[in-house]
Every structure is written in C-alpha cells, then in structure tokens.
Amino acid sequence: MSASRESILARVRAAVADAPETPEPARDYLTTHTPDDPAAILDLLHENLADYRAIVHRATEDELPALIAELLDTHGARSVAVPEGLPAAWLTDTSAEPRTDEGPLTAYELDAIDAVVTGCALAIAETGTIVLDAGPAQGRRALTLVVDLHICVVRAPGQVVASVPQAMPRIDPTRPLTWISGPSATSDIELDRVEGVHGPRTLEVVLLRD
Amino acid sequence: MSGTYLGMPSFPRAARDAVQDVTLRANLRHATHTIRDKRAKAVAELEDWARLREAGKQIKNHTLRHLDRYLEQLEASVTAAGGTVHWAADAAEANRIVADLVKATGQNEVVKVKSMATQEIGLNEALEAEGIAAYETDLAELIVQLGHDRPSHILVPAIHRNRGEIRDIFRKEMGSWGRAAPEGLTEAPADLAEAARLHLREKFLRAKVGVSGANFMVAETGTIVVFESEGNGRMCLTLPETLISVVGIEKVVPTWRDLEVFLQTLPRSSTAERMNPYTSMWTGTADADGPGTFHLVLLDNGRTDSLADEVGRQALRCIRCSACLNVCPVYERAGGHAYGSVYPGPIGAILSPQLRGIQSEIDASLPYASSLCGACYEVCPVAIDIPEVLVHLREKVADQGGKGHRVERAAIKAAGWVLDHPAALAAGEKAAARTRRLHPRTLPGAGPWTAARELPELPAQSFRDWWKKNRTNGKKNRT
Numbered sequence: 001m002s003a004s005r006e007s008i009l010a011r012v013r014a015a016v017a018d019a020p021e022t023p024e025p026a027r028d029y030l031t032t033h034t035p036d037d038p039a040a041i042l043d044l045l046h047e048n049l050a051d052y053r054a055i056v057h058r059a060t061e062d063e064l065p066a067l068i069a070e071l072l073d074t075h076g077a078r079s080v081a082v083p084e085g086l087p088a089a090w091l092t093d094t095s096a097e098p099r100t101d102e103g104p105l106t107a108y109e110l111d112a113i114d115a116v117v118t119g120c121a122l123a124i125a126e127t128g129t130i131v132l133d134a135g136p137a138q139g140r141r142a143l144t145l146v147v148d149l150h151i152c153v154v155r156a157p158g159q160v161v162a163s164v165p166q167a168m169p170r171i172d173p174t175r176p177l178t179w180i181s182g183p184s185a186t187s188d189i190e191l192d193r194v195e196g197v198h199g200p201r202t203l204e205v206v207l208l209r210d
Numbered sequence: 211m212s213g214t215y216l217g218m219p220s221f222p223r224a225a226r227d228a229v230q231d232v233t234l235r236a237n238l239r240h241a242t243h244t245i246r247d248k249r250a251k252a253v254a255e256l257e258d259w260a261r262l263r264e265a266g267k268q269i270k271n272h273t274l275r276h277l278d279r280y281l282e283q284l285e286a287s288v289t290a291a292g293g294t295v296h297w298a299a300d301a302a303e304a305n306r307i308v309a310d311l312v313k314a315t316g317q318n319e320v321v322k323v324k325s326m327a328t329q330e331i332g333l334n335e336a337l338e339a340e341g342i343a344a345y346e347t348d349l350a351e352l353i354v355q356l357g358h359d360r361p362s363h364i365l366v367p368a369i370h371r372n373r374g375e376i377r378d379i380f381r382k383e384m385g386s387w388g389r390a391a392p393e394g395l396t397e398a399p400a401d402l403a404e405a406a407r408l409h410l411r412e413k414f415l416r417a418k419v420g421v422s423g424a425n426f427m428v429a430e431t432g433t434i435v436v437f438e439s440e441g442n443g444r445m446c447l448t449l450p451e452t453l454i455s456v457v458g459i460e461k462v463v464p465t466w467r468d469l470e471v472f473l474q475t476l477p478r479s480s481t482a483e484r485m486n487p488y489t490s491m492w493t494g495t496a497d498a499d500g501p502g503t504f505h506l507v508l509l510d511n512g513r514t515d516s517l518a519d520e521v522g523r524q525a526l527r528c529i530r531c532s533a534c535l536n537v538c539p540v541y542e543r544a545g546g547h548a549y550g551s552v553y554p555g556p557i558g559a560i561l562s563p564q565l566r567g568i569q570s571e572i573d574a575s576l577p578y579a580s581s582l583c584g585a586c587y588e589v590c591p592v593a594i595d596i597p598e599v600l601v602h603l604r605e606k607v608a609d610q611g612g613k614g615h616r617v618e619r620a621a622i623k624a625a626g627w628v629l630d631h632p633a634a635l636a637a638g639e640k641a642a643a644r645t646r647r648l649h650p651r652t653l654p655g656a657g658p659w660t661a662a663r664e665l666p667e668l669p670a671q672s673f674r675d676w677w678k679k680n681r682t683n684g685k686k687n688r689t
C-alpha cells in the first residue's frame with residue numbers, strides 16, 4: 001500500500017466527514033423515448049445511422065452474400081479481414097481474398113487489408129450506435145479499427161434495442177467494448193465535419209431481417 | 211489597464227489582448243454559436259432531459275460523498291481484471307509514476323489520446339525531460355502541439371485557429387515530427403485531416419506504449435471509458451502493448467448502469483451529437499485483444515481540497531463536456547488562453563482556483579472572469595451552479611486580501627454589518643433617498659469601472675419604507 005494511497009483516502013474521508021448523507025440517485029428518467037414497435041425502432045436505427053453518414057442497407061439472409069460481394073466490389077476491396085465466428089455463407093459470393101486473424105495479424109498487416117466484415121453484439125436505435133464486444137463474428141478491436149472499410153451486419157430485431165438504458169443490461173462490461181456511431185469523424189477544423197481521420201473512413205451497415 | 215480595480219489582474223490583462231485579435235474573435239464566435247445551436251437541438255430530442263440532468267447530478271453527488279469507498283472498490287475491480295492501480299497525490303508524483311512505467315518498457319516514445327488530466331499535470335513536458343517523446347494524436351491537439359501553442363477549448367482545443375493557419379502549421383512543422391505534409395497541401399478540412407491521418411498512422415502502427423485519460427471509471431466492474439470521435443483514441447487504447455491511464459479520482463461512478471445517464475447527456479452536451487462516433491470501454495486486460503499490460507494512475511492533485519469545500523465541491527461533478535464554454539459571453543470574447551489554465555471558460559474559472567489554490571494572481575482573478583449571467587448553469591448536464599461557486603470564491607479571494615482586495619473586503623465587511631443592523635440600514639436608505647440629487651455619476655476610486663456604466667438612480671423611497679407603508683397597513687386592514 002503506497003503512502004499516497006493512504007493519504008488520499010484519508011483526505012477524502014476528512015473532506016466529506018461533515019457532508020450530509022445522499023439519497024440513492026433518482027432514476028425517474030425514461031427507459032426509452034420510442035414506441036415499443038420493432039418496425040419503428042428499426043426505421044429509427046436506419047435513419048440515425050444514416051444521419052451520421054453510415055451507409056445503410058437492408059437484406060434477408062439469402063440476399064446477404066451477394067450484397068456483401070457487391071459492397072466489397074464497389075469499394076474496390078481485394079482483401080477482407082475475417083473475424084473468428086463469421087458465418088462462412090456471408091463471404092461465399094465475393095472473390096476478395098479472405099484474411100483470417102491467425103497469427104494474429106499484425107497492425108501493419110491489417111493496414112494493408114482493404115475491408116473487414118463483422119457482426120455485432122447490439123445496436124441502439126435512438127443514438128444510431130453499434131456495440132461490438134469482441135464476441136463471435138466481431139474479432140479483436142484492431143480489426144474494425146485499422147482497416148479502412150467496415151461492413152457490419154446487424155440482425156433485426158434480435159440485436160436491436162431502442163435506447164441506451166435498454167442496452168446496458170444486455171452488454172457485458174467485462175468484455176472489451178467499442179461503441180460505434182457512424183464512421184470516424186472530426187470537427188476540429190472550423191467545426192467542419194470530416195469523415196475518416198484515423199478509424200475506418202467508410203461504415204456500411206446491413207440490417208438483416210431474421 | 212489603468213490601475214487595478216477590485217483585484218482583477220491577470221485574466222483582464224490576458225483578455226484585453228485577446229479581444230483585440232479580430233481573427234480570434236471571429237473564430238471563437240463562429241465556433242461557440244455553431245455548437246450552442248446544435249446542442250440545443252440535440253437536447254430537445256430528449257423529453258426527460260431535466261430528469262437525466264438531475265440523475266447525473268445525484269449520481270455524482272452520491273459518489274463524491276462516498277468517494278473513499280468507491281475508489282477502493284474500483285481499485286479492487288481493476289486489480290481483479292488484471293490491471294495495476296497507482297495513486298498519485300500531486301502532479302509530480304503522477305509524472306514520476308508514468309515516466310518510470312514508460313522507462314520500464316524500454317521505450318522512448320508514447321502515443322497519447324487527448325486527456326485533460328495529463329495536460330493539467332504537464333505530463334508531456336515531464337516525459338520530455340526524461341527523454342521520452344509524447345505524441346498527441348487528437349487532430350486538434352496535434353495542431354496545438356505542432357504549432358507550439360496551447361489548447362484554448364476543452365472539446366476543440368484548436369478552436370482559435372482557422373484552416374489557413376492550420377495548413378501553414380502542417381506545412382512547416384510536420385516534417386520535424388515524422389512524415390511531412392503532402393506536397394501542395396490545401397486548406398480544405400478533408401485534406402488537412404488526411405495529412406494528419408498519414409502523419410499519425412506511422413506512429414500508431416509502431417506504438418508500444420499508449421497514454422490516456424478517461425471520462426468515467428466504474429467502481430463495480432473496473433471498467434474504464436473513453437469517449438472520442440476520430441479513432442485516435444481507439445488506436446492508443448488498442449494497438450500498444452502497454453496502456454497507462456491517468457485519471458482524476460472524481461471520474462469514478464458506482465455502477466455500470468450509471469453510465470446510461472452520461473452516455474445520453476455527455477455527447478449531446480459536448481459535441482451536440484446523439485452519440486459520439488467512438489466510445490471505448492475496457493476492463494483490465496483481455497486475452498489477445500488490446501494491451502497486455504494496463505496501469506491506472508489515480509490522480510488527486512488538489513481534488514481533495516476542492517472536495518473539502520462545501521460550496522466548491524460541486525465542481526467535481528464536471529464531466530468536461532464544455533457546454534458552459536460555448537454559452538459564455540466572456541469566453542466567447544476572451545478565448546481560452548486568457549484563463550491561464552488547461553480548464554478554460556466558466557468551469558475553469560471555478561475549477562482551476564480550487565485545484566491550484568487562490569494564491570497566484572491569475573487564480574485570484576479567475577472568479578471575476580464572469581458576468582454571473584447564469585447561462586453556464588443552465589446548460590450544465592450535471593447542474594453545477596457555477597455562479598454560486600464563483601461568488602463563493604470571490605469571497606475567499608477578498609478574505610485573503612492583497613492588492614486590490616482590501617477595498618472590496620472592507621466594503622463587504624461594512625455591508626455585512628449594515629445588513630445585520632436593520633436600524634442602521636433604514637437610516638442609511640433614508641439619508642440616501644433624501645440626498646439622491648447630490649449623488650455623483652461616478653464612484654470615487656472606481657473610475658475605470660463606472661466610466662462605462664451608469665450608476666443606478668436611487669428611488670425617492672426605499673423598498674423597506676414602501677413595504678412598511680403599504681403592506682403592513684394592508685395586513686392590518688385584513689385582520
């Protein structure tokens with residue numbers, strides 16, 4: 001135990017010794033701002049993702065392989081990072097070279113890969129947010145960071161919630177988490193929004209109907 | 211400035227130069243008004259905003275009341291998840307800890323994600339003195355660092371620079387830090403951002419040590435949270451082998467669920483977005499994903515002094531959103547540098563004097579760097595009553611005495627005595643009313659202040675006299 005630890009804790013205790021007791025924080029805020037209608041929630045997610053310049057598509061399971069192939073093709077992606085647990089069927093139509101994260105891939109190797117295709121843990125409609133928790137079909141955080149094009153598949157309605165308060169109980173805080181709302185962006189130069197400073201410049205989201 | 215009045219030395223002097231800089235004022239005005247308008251729209255989307263604000267205030271108050279307990283719980287959670295916790299009483303100790311940790315890795319450079327705490331302790335300079343280069347990777351921080359400049363805003367540190375200035379800085383300085391700016395770099399924001407991407411990517415890919423701050427720490431789980439937009443944060447938090455996070459002790463919240471409040475209020479207050487593009491959360495270390503070594507440095511550096519102040523401790527609720535800067539008429543004209551601290555604007559005016567004490571000229575002047583209009587309190591997502599703390603700190607500065615404050619202290623004492631003695635007050639009011647035609651238009655000794663202001667005219671009758679005459683009779687009539 002360091003001396004500073006003991007002294008900081010002692011100073012905290014002395015500082016609040018005479019402070020009044022505080023009640024449990026009130027939680028009378030809303031758990032959602034959206035009607036409980038899966039179709040409306042999905043539309044809201046679509047709208048909010050697009051508002052922050054993600055490119056949003058809808059597809060059925062059958063249409064997905066062709067759509068992914070088309071998206072990779074449109075962006076001229078010749079190689080694609082493949083996280084562990086990604087359904088093999090998703091990449092059956094593309095001719096892009098699959099790169100599994102074996103070794104694992106170094107940061108330099110990832111930098112040379114054109115695209116990554118992942119699933120997600122959850123999506124939040126009200127904020128247009130996708131949550132990745134490094135689970136199956138998502139891979140390490142670096143995969144969706146260094147690679148410039150991210151194609152992310154969200155299963156609806158199973159992986160879609162309306163609001164942040166509804167998301168919290170469904171997320172495991174002990175996993176490494178990345179919350180993504182649109183592609184990388186900056187407004188540091190005269191507040192002009194520019195996409196893609198350091199993370200993926202392009203985020204394509206596929207809303208997959210179960 | 212001709213003569214020092216009421217102890218307003220450093221801030222006014224710095225602000226005077228700033229308000230004469232036409233470019234600076236135009237940049238600031240454009241930026242603050244843009245964010246302010248967007249923020250109002252983002253907040254209006256949530257009909258329960260007032261309740262979220264109250265919940266945020268209460269969560270923070272509850273945490274501060276039991277800060278010892280939550281810090282111990284946090285330490286246990288982080289340790290159990292594979293991290294190492296260090297405690298730093300002041301800036302020197304925190305810098306020492308970080309420098310030693312970096313040296314132990316055998317590295318002589320680190321990549322940094324923007325952090326108010328590490329700016330506050332002057333970490334970059336301390337590391338430089340030890341032969342360690344610290345690269346700021348946030349675009350605005352990069353502009354500031356390459357420009358040999360200081361940040362002027364919490365959220366957008368290079369808000370005082372326009373695109374032309376930024377292009378010139380990149381052209382001139384990038385080459386000396388690493389990859390030079392591309393030939394023929396234009397002043398288009400997209401081109402400037404691309405130049406920063408190329409310049410920094412080579413640093414990210416080879417980085418072995420990352421340094422960050424944090425927006426929140428969760429005691430219950432040991433989870434550390436960083437909100438950002440560009441992805442430079444994710445780079446610093448994910449790619450290096452060692453991650454060192456320096457975080458103020460007030461950043462802890464008790465439970466995972468508490469984050470649901472701040473995940474809603476912070477982005478909307480700060481960048482006026484429903485959600486910032488990236489939020490990273492990590493709990494200790496994870497197998498084969500991200501840094502294998504994680505150090506958390508818990509920083510006091512004056513926070514426990516602030517905690518001991520009944521009125522002032524509410525400043526520790528601050529979640530560094532910077533909404534108060536964007537609505538402040540004083541900040542809009544003076545800019546961030548005038549505040550002489552890494553925390554500018556209204557929050558800086560109450561935080562800096564509390565963290566550093568009020569002995570220095572600049573810290574004694576900061577509580578006066580406000581018109582007390584209250585706009586900062588209105589927008590604060592954790593309801594910090596900044597005007598209340600400003601007035602409280604002014605009293606402390608006046609009590610301390612010193613140049614310029616003796617007059618004010620005497621005036622406050624005299625006012626206090628008069629208000630405690632109703633008969634004297636009544637007599638004074640009567641005398642003032644009777645002699646009101648004779649009152650001067652300026653106050654003796656306060657020329658500079660009254661030169662630009664009208665003294666209020668005294669009414670013919672004091673309020674107390676009016677009340678006595680009208681209301682007490684009325685009451686009698688009713689009974």
